[in-house]
Amino acid sequence: MSVASIKAIKVAISLSLTIVLALSFGWEKPYWAAIAVVVMATTESFSHALHKARQRVIGTASGVVLGFALLALFGQQRELFLLSELILGGIAAYMSARSKYAYVYKMAFIVAVIVSLASGLSQSLSFNLAVLRVQETILGVVVYSLVFSLLWPEEKDPKTLPKQVLLSQAEGSLRAIKFVVVTLVSWMLWIYLPMPGGFMFPLIAATMGLSIIEFPYHYLNKILGLVYVWACIVLTQYVFVLPLLDNAWQLGTFYFVNTFAVWRLFPKDNQVPMRILGGQFLVLLTMNAQHLRPVFDINASLQMLLFLSLILIIVRFVIHFVDTFFSTTMLPEAK
Numbered sequence: 001m002s003v004a005s006i007k008a009i010k011v012a013i014s015l016s017l018t019i020v021l022a023l024s025f026g027w028e029k030p031y032w033a034a035i036a037v038v039v040m041a042t043t044e045s046f047s048h049a050l051h052k053a054r055q056r057v058i059g060t061a062s063g064v065v066l067g068f069a070l071l072a073l074f075g076q077q078r079e080l081f082l083l084s085e086l087i088l089g090g091i092a093a094y095m096s097a098r099s100k101y102a103y104v105y106k107m108a109f110i111v112a113v114i115v116s117l118a119s120g121l122s123q124s125l126s127f128n129l130a131v132l133r134v135q136e137t138i139l140g141v142v143v144y145s146l147v148f149s150l151l152w153p154e155e156k157d158p159k160t161l162p163k164q165v166l167l168s169q170a171e172g173s174l175r176a177i178k179f180v181v182v183t184l185v186s187w188m189l190w191i192y193l194p195m196p197g198g199f200m201f202p203l204i205a206a207t208m209g210l211s212i213i214e215f216p217y218h219y220l221n222k223i224l225g226l227v228y229v230w231a232c233i234v235l236t237q238y239v240f241v242l243p244l245l246d247n248a249w250q251l252g253t254f255y256f257v258n259t260f261a262v263w264r265l266f267p268k269d270n271q272v273p274m275r276i277l278g279g280q281f282l283v284l285l286t287m288n289a290q291h292l293r294p295v296f297d298i299n300a301s302l303q304m305l306l307f308l309s310l311i312l313i314i315v316r317f318v319i320h321f322v323d324t325f326f327s328t329t330m331l332p333e334a335k
Contacts, residue, residue, distance in 0.1 A: 004263075004264060004267035005264060006152050007263060007267065008259075008260045008261075008262075008263035008264040008267070009151075009260060010147050010148055010151055010152065011037070011041040011259055011260075011263045012255075012256045012257075012259040012260035012263065013147050013151070013256065014037045014041065014143050014144045014147045014148070015034050015037045015038065015041075015255055015256070015259045015279070015283075016252040016253070016254075016255040016256040016259065017143055017147070017252065018030070018033045018034055018036075018037050018139060018140050018143045018144075019031075019033070019034050019251065019252065019255055019290060020248050020249070020251065020252040021033075021139060021143065022136065022139060022290075023248055023251075023290065023292065024248065025135075025139075026292065027132060027135065027136065028132065028291060028292065029132060029133075029136060029287075029290075030136070030290045031283045031284060031287040031290055032132070032133060032136035032137065032140075033136040033137065033139045033140035033143075034140065034255075034283045034290075035140070035280060035283055035284075036053075036056060036136070036137050036139075036140025036141055036144070037140045037143065037144050038275075038276065038279035038280055038283065039052065039056065040052060040053055040056075040140070040141070040144050041144070041263070041275070041279070042272050042275055042276050042279075045154065046148050046149075046154040047154075049144065049145075049148070050145065052103060053141040053144070053145065055101065055103040055104045055107065056103065056107050056137060056141065057137060057138065057141060058104050058107075059103065059104040059105070059106065059107025059108045059110075059111065060107055060108075060111050060133060060134055060137045061134065062104070062107075062108040062111075063107060063108040063109065063110065063111025063112040063114075063115065064111060064112075064115060064130040064133065064134060066088070066108055066109075066111075066112035067111060067112040067113070067114070067115025067116050067126060067130060068115065068123070068126065068127075068130065070084055070085075070112060070116050071115075071116055071119075071121060071122075071123045071126055072123070075116075075121045075122075075123060076121075078121075081116070081121065082183075082187055085113065085183065085206060086180050086183055086184070088109055088112070089109055089113075089179050089180070089183060089206060089209075089210055090176040090177075090179055090180050091105070091109075091176070092105040092106055092108070092109040092179075092210060093172075093175040093176045093178070093179040093210055093213060094172040094173065094175060094176040095172070096172075096175060096210075096214065097166070097167040097168075097171045097172035097175055097214070098166055098167065098169065098172045099166070100166065106210055106211070109206075109210060110206075110207045110210065110211075111133060113203060113206045113207055114129070114133065114203065114207065115129055115130045115133065117199040117200075117202060117203040117206075118199070118203060120198055120199055121199070174322060174323070174326060175213050175214060177322055177326075178209075178213040178315075178318055178319055178322050179209055179210055179213055181318045181321075181322065182205065182209040182213065182311075182314055182315050182318050183202075183205060183206055183209060185314055185318065186201065186202055186205030186206070186209070186311065186314060187202050187205075189201070189310075189314075190202050190205075196303060197303060197307070200307065201307050201310075201311075204307050204308065204311060205311050205314070208308070208311050208312075208315075209311065209314075209315055212312075212315055213315065213318075213319065215319070216319070216323075217316050217317075217319040217320040217323065220312060220315060220316040220319070221316070222273075223273065223277070223312060224309065224312050224313070224316070226273070226274065226277050227277065227281070227305075227308060227309060227312065228309075230277050230278055230281040230282075231281060231285060231305050234258075234281050234282055234285045234286060235285060235298065235301055235302075235305075237254075237258070237286075238285060238286050238289065238296070238298070238301060239296075239298060241254065242254065242286060242289045242294075242296060243296045251289070251290075255282070255283075258282050259279065259282065262274070262275055262278035262279055262282070263275060266278070284304060285301045285304060285305065286301070288300055288301070
């Protein structure tokens, strides 16, 4: 059996088993645990995956504390909450280029925003979300680690860990500026346009914006095209296949087959974006089917697709504008 097939089998088992276990525990958001598996599975090696898992757990725990602090201080003051989000997100964006613990900074900010905004700035709801987020993350990390340790185990070699490349202060500053502009534009759209879904749009904008501001703007054109390809594949199954599945093992089989296909069809290093998009869209666009009482409402998935598309377009134009402006004026060395 080829190395690519073995990796695809292990990833598919990890993801499907994680979702089934989360449901069996009575947890409402198995996709958080599944996303942890997807992130770990897109690393270069098992050693790298474990290293990233540790940073993810540390970032998640830090983000929970930070999220509660934001709620306690600014839960009833939307303008001050936005200001604090801009400051903290700008710091995380800057440190993503300047620190060897870049992933910890990213996860801490992302989890803090989720804890705060997913609950509608409610402290009582945020506590339950925070506990669930920690549980889901740990479950994904543990299942992935066990599967990769027991099935066709790889030797854990610390020398295989890729070194974090520290970029210039100019690049860190550019990332911070891009994040601030993306967040401000997204909040203004959310405030002045009738956006559905409560705080979902600014939440996705903050978390997704921090994750993709490091890409060049022309690369986002390709990502946007991939978004619609994967959305068509996933939503077709969401409408015609998932409603026919009655048992947890059938749901697990569905995610196993699809995850295996993604990792087996795109095994090369330069195809990592395909695996990330395929895995995350598989999980996120079908997340209503992962509830204890499944809901098959295509409107929710289409709304998520609309938000993702709009945010990608915003990020694309902001990156292009900021890069063009600073490359010709203040920061020519950052070009």
